[in-house]
Amino acid sequence: MAGGRGRTVRDLRRVNRSSVLRRLYFDGPLSRLELGPATGLSSASISNVTGQLLTEGLLEEAGLVGSDGGRPRTLLRVAPGAGSLIGVDVGETRVRVELFDIALTELARAEYPLKDGGHDVDQVVRLIAEGLDAVRGASPEATGLLGVGIGVPGIVEYDPAQGGAVVHGQTIGWEAVPLEALLRGVAPPGTDVPLFVSNGAKTLGQAEMWFGAGQGAQNAVIALIGSGVGSCVITDGSAYGGAARGAGEWGHTTLHLRGRQCRCGSRGCLEAYVGAEAVLDRWREAGGDPGGADEEEALAALLDSGDTVAGAVLEETAEYLGAGIADLVNLFNPERIVLAGWAGLLMGPQLLPRVREMTERYALRYPAARATVELGRLGTDAVTVGAATLPLSHFLDSGGTRDTEAPATEASVRG
Template sequence: MAGRNGRTVRDLRRANRRAVLQRLYFDGPLSRFELGPATGLSSGSVSNVVADLIGDGLVEEAGSVDSDGGRPRTLLRVTPDSGHMIGVDVGETRVRVELFDLTLTELARAERPLEQQRYEVDVIVDHIHAGITEVLAAAGLAPERLLGVGIGVPGIVEHTPDRGAVVHGQTIGWDAIELESLLRSGSPLPEGVPCFIDNGARTLGQAEMWFGAGRGARNALVVLFGSGVGACLVTPEAEHGRAVEWGHLTVRVRGRRCRCGALGCLEAYAGAESLLARWREEGGRVPRGADEETALTAMLAAAYPPDGTAADPVALAVLEETAEYLGAGLSDLINLFQPERILMGGWAGLQLGARFLPAVRTHALSYALRHPAENVTIELGSLGPDAVTVGAAILPLADFFARGGRRPDPDPESPPPAWHRALRERTPH
């Protein structure tokens, strides 16, 4: 039965369960007494919801605290092993797969280097399948217990009703790749375990906003600085974040050719790939055969020698120019979106770290309009190199919360998506 606002009793119960679960998840352990004002629910509703969640094994008692003149109050918390998620980061140099419990404690991980097979779709799919199998075996976990698998990828992710998630990754040579369908083919997971695919910058932003340096901000930008650059915009209208193809903003007319094919993109000057290419072009000694992370470490050591010897002037000049391009790119984001907080993450951003950030900050604020520049802070992300993987795992977790802590029920009346039918047709009878 629907009420005046169109919400059914089922909708109300789901919302109440979600409110209690999320408060316990982010602020617990809490008592039933504390949950009332924290969620806006009546004491009776809190008691009913808590009893329901305990019955489902999602919430458990976690000791007690003294109350003012009364009986001790029992504390409640989310049960860590009541759900599990897998997060996958399809990065520039490797595919990383991590298994987490419901509280995002890492239980197992697997990594597969990409090396010379970078972004070959079949290789990526095989790495993801193998990584999922490996982490489940390491933890002794049945795949049926997963709430889902989240995957962060480069490029624009289009969610279609008939083909699932389709990835448009122009810079990596992916043209409308039906990744969800490919992952379902030969998957080690049961059909009922959902797969969530999104842009890696958005999963990074999700992680920083939930658990990192973005907590408490209403308007924020989380920047991913890796082989290329991207960003995630978080506003009250897009509270879960929206990926922004910031790396392909034009910063120089008729400039360097970007790996997307256009001229003068920010990524052609500010990504680690272009940074190392410019160092090489200017005569820098880039280690032969080294991956980008190793090469960037060598460049930093050349520009900022740890032993006090003379710096490599070419490496230093390229890094300083890169800081200015990044700062100019950030100033555009500041002027466009007026965020209160900008966070820089990604493996290259973290590797350049505190030594690089002050120059980026100075250039960003000098290029931006005065008023928004005075109201923004620019800092490093706080979750380290695993932030994209953690954010990917949050995708099924957020869906689980939205369902009030219930797993999705199959809808027998809904026609199966096209990828589902295609798999059945390819299966030998």
């Protein structure tokens, strides 16, 4: 039976369930009385929907709250144990796989360094598959897997002819890699669930918008600064995605004509000046010596050096970064810019005051006066947390139903 505008009773039921689940997930615990005005549903609909969700184990009671002279009201929340989620970060130096409950409490993790083979596709696919198997084996008490989200460096498109998500990762040598099809070919038993592949900066952005420094903003840019540089652009509460799911390649905007060589093959990209790899290269060229340390240790050494050479490199980095952020301010008029990623969080406490000054110097005064520049709050696990929010958002949008296919379009960034 069809409802208004062609919607069926089943569609309306899913929408009502989704509305209740989302409200309780982001604002709960709430009573049934509070859910009515919060969702716009009638008291009868609230009673019906919550009854179904409680019976299915998707909701649980979370105590009582007093009422004005009446009986105490029961609070409800989304049950953390109603399912499990996996987030994967295909990073610059490692593959990280984490298993979470629905409340995004970590249950297990596995990490694999990317060494001699680098980002060889077969190696990365094998490590992801091993990680999926490892985290599920390490937490056998975890309930039914709702989906797997994967953050990757590069642009992601959906191509049914190639089995789903295809990755264009120019900086790591991936050209139209059918990652979803490859993973489905080697995934361990029990992982035939929705699979979501997205740009890593966008998964980080989703995590910071839901739970971190982006909360409450309608227009923001979440910047990922690691070995390379990326961003997630939020406009009117949603991630801007362009024709493919990778818009936000801020690191490959041109900062300097005929400038430094970038990993993407072009010259003068922002990434070639403010990515951790580039910052360390500039330090070496100026006479600095990071020794045999890995990239993270070397960047920490640069920040702790205190000599004039290191100081000059950091001062220049702050100016380059401020100029890059000014471009974001002028283009998107965000109310908030969040610096995240392992290198951004490492450099941020020392460079942030100067970065803010340089942003104001290079941006137009009106939008700059209305934008703040802040550090991310979720640490270096933000990409995996954000990746796990992709199947979580699909689960909430579907009203708590379970299926084995992810939709062709990405989940919304906003809760």
